[in-house]
Amino acid sequence: MADNALGRFLRARREATTPPDTHRRRTPGLRRGELADRAGISVEYLTRLERGTDRSPSGQVLASLADALDLSPDERVHLYRLIKADSTCGAPPPSRLRPTVTAVLDALEPTPACVLSPAGDVLACTTGFREIAGPLMDDEPNLVRFAFSPEAKAYHPDWEQIANDRAAGLRAAADLGDHAATVLAFELSITAGATFTDRYNAAAALPPAHGTELWGPFLVAFETLFLPGEDEHRVMIYFIQH
Secondary structure: HHHHHHHHHOOOOOHHHHOOOOOOOOOOOOOOHHHHHHHHHOOHHHHHHHHHOOOOOOOHHHHHEEEOOOOOOHHHHHHHHHHHOOOOOOOOOOOOOOOHHHHHHHHHOOOOOOOOOOOOOOEEEEEHHHHHHHHOOOOEEHHHHHHOOHHHHHHHHHHHHHHHHHHHHHHHHHHHHOHHHHHHHHHHHHHHHHHHHHHHOOOOOOOOOEEEEEEEEEEEEEEEEOOOOOOOEEEEEEEEEE
């Protein structure tokens, strides 16, 4: 992270935040102590973050700072990207799907179906899946990330249950050592805050392998087929209910 971008961003947002008492202020915004109190961290630690002597805050600390600074969803994403840019721990390269797996998807056309990684990345899908997935397929499609995006509640009328299930699935993958799941959990702890972390921390069971969900105007029944292999990929098949 060049030139302490994280520290500069935190200080700029602190100084732009309206303090509880505006009388007799020599400097704009919140004092360090006020922000530290709001975020539940020490003044000394906040000082290190702003000065760039500590550039590896935990997701919990960043989420608390984002809440204390009342960051918008876009600003939360920016905060995460500042940390990601400074990360020296790269994810392992994604493995390629076996030809027989892609052949399964071809055979399932036009039924909505996709292959998912443990972290919820859509690795491949049928055209039928694209038709029901809508905004989920924008950018880098991931079922968990989309569930905690601003668009998700409008697209999933049963969002509460879907959010609980997605968080539980991610927690299970992270607990089993999946690197991508751990990285995504860190990202969502910042970008989605307590909406994600409350569910992630409370997850006590695996998500269902079959059931029904609401995707936009579609009520879909789904089945999960777990693929053999170290990558722990799974095929999700969806059946539109009439």
